[in-house]
Amino acid sequence: MSSLLSRIEQNLNRLSEAERKIGEYILEHPELVPNMTTKDLSKNSGVSESSIVRFCKSIGIGSFKSFKLELVKDITLTGMNLTDFDILQKRDEPYDLFQKVTYVNKAAIEATPASLDRKEFEKAVEILSHADKLMFYGVGGSSTAAIDAYYKFTKLGYQCTTNHDFHFLLSAIPYLTEQSVFFAISMSGKTKDVLELSRFAKSQGATVIAITNIDKSPLYKEADIRLCTPVVEQDFRIGSIPSRMTQLTIIDSLYLSIFHSKGEKVIDKYHKARNEVIRLRR
Numbered sequence: 338m339s340s341l342l343s344r345i346e347q348n349l350n351r352l353s354e355a356e357r358k359i360g361e362y363i364l365e366h367p368e369l370v371p372n373m374t375t376k377d378l379s380k381n382s383g384v385s386e387s388s389i390v391r392f393c394k395s396i397g398i399g400s401f402k403s404f405k406l407e408l409v410k411d412i413t414l415t416g417m418n419l420t421d422f423d424i425l426q427k428r429d430e431p432y433d434l435f436q437k438v439t440y441v442n443k444a445a446i447e448a449t450p451a452s453l454d455r456k457e458f459e460k461a462v463e464i465l466s467h468a469d470k471l472m473f474y475g476v477g478g479s480s481t482a483a484i485d486a487y488y489k490f491t492k493l494g495y496q497c498t499t500n501h502d503f504h505f506l507l508s509a510i511p512y513l514t515e516q517s518v519f520f521a522i523s524m525s526g527k528t529k530d531v532l533e534l535s536r537f538a539k540s541q542g543a544t545v546i547a548i549t550n551i552d553k554s555p556l557y558k559e560a561d562i563r564l565c566t567p568v569v570e571q572d573f574r575i576g577s578i579p580s581r582m583t584q585l586t587i588i589d590s591l592y593l594s595i596f597h598s599k600g601e602k603v604i605d606k607y608h609k610a611r612n613e614v615i616r617l618r619r
Contacts, residue, residue, distance in 0.1 A: 366381075368440045474521060
C-alpha cells in the first residue's frame with residue numbers, strides 16, 4: 338500500500354465520523370478519486386463537501402487538489418490489480434470500470450519512461466534505420482503489439498513479417514541477415530515460442546530487440562537490445578490491458594522516430610496511398 342493510503346488507514350480511528358466515511362471510500366476506490374471533484378466525492382461517500390476539505394487537513398494536506406496530486410503519485414503499480422481475478426470481488430458499475438481502465442492505462446504509460454533505458458531506445462532506432470528486414474512476434478496479448486508494429490513499419494517501406502503461426506516464422510527466419518531485426522514481444526519474457534524464435538533469429542545474425550518487463554526475464558538476458566516496460570499486471574490475469582498499452586507506446590515511439598529520420602523519402606508514398614484510399618471510397 339502507498340504511503341498516503343497507509344496514512345489514511347492508520348488515522349481512520351481518530352477521524353470524525355464524516356471524515357472516516359471519506360477515508361474508507363478512498364481506500365476502497367483509490368483509482369477513481371483522482372478524476373473526481375469535491376462534489377463527486379461528497380456524493381459517493383455520503384458526506385458534505387466541507388467535510389472533504391476538513392478530511393484533507395486532518396491528514397496533513399492543504400487542499401483537495403493537492404490531495405489528488407499526491408494520490409496520483411502514491412498509487413503504486415503493484416496496486417493496479419484491475420486485470421487479476423480479485424476484481425470479481427468488487428461490484429463496480431460499468432462507468433466506474435471505465436474510469437478505472439482509463440486511469441490504469443494512463444498510469445501505465447506514464448510509468449514507461451522510468452523503465453525504458455534511453456540508450457537502449459536510441460540504439461534500437463539506430464539499428465532500425467539501417468535494417469533490411471523486420472520480423473515481429475508475440476503470443477496472446479502481445480500479438481496485438483506485433484501486428485500493430487507490422488502495419489506501421491510496412492508503411493515506412495520495410496520488408497516486414499509477422500504471423501501467429503510459430504512454424505511459419507521458423508521457415509522465414511533463415512532468410513534474415515545481419516541487417517535484419519527480430520522483435521520479441523513478451524510481457525513475462527518467459528514464453529517458450531518467443532524465446533525459441535529469438536534464439537533462432539540470433540543464430541542467423543539478426544539483432545534481437547525485446548519488448549518485455551523490466552523484471553529481468555530469460556528474454557531480457559538473451560536480447561541484444563532491451564526495451565523494458567514497467568510491471569503493471571500479474572502474470573496470471575483475465576486479460577492484457579495496461580501491459581499492452583506500454584508495448585504499443587514503445588512501438589509508436591519507434592515508428593515516429595524512424596518516420597522523422599526518413600522524412601522526405603517516404604512522405605510521397607504516404608500521399609500516394611492516401612489518395613488511392615480516397616479514390617476507392619464508396
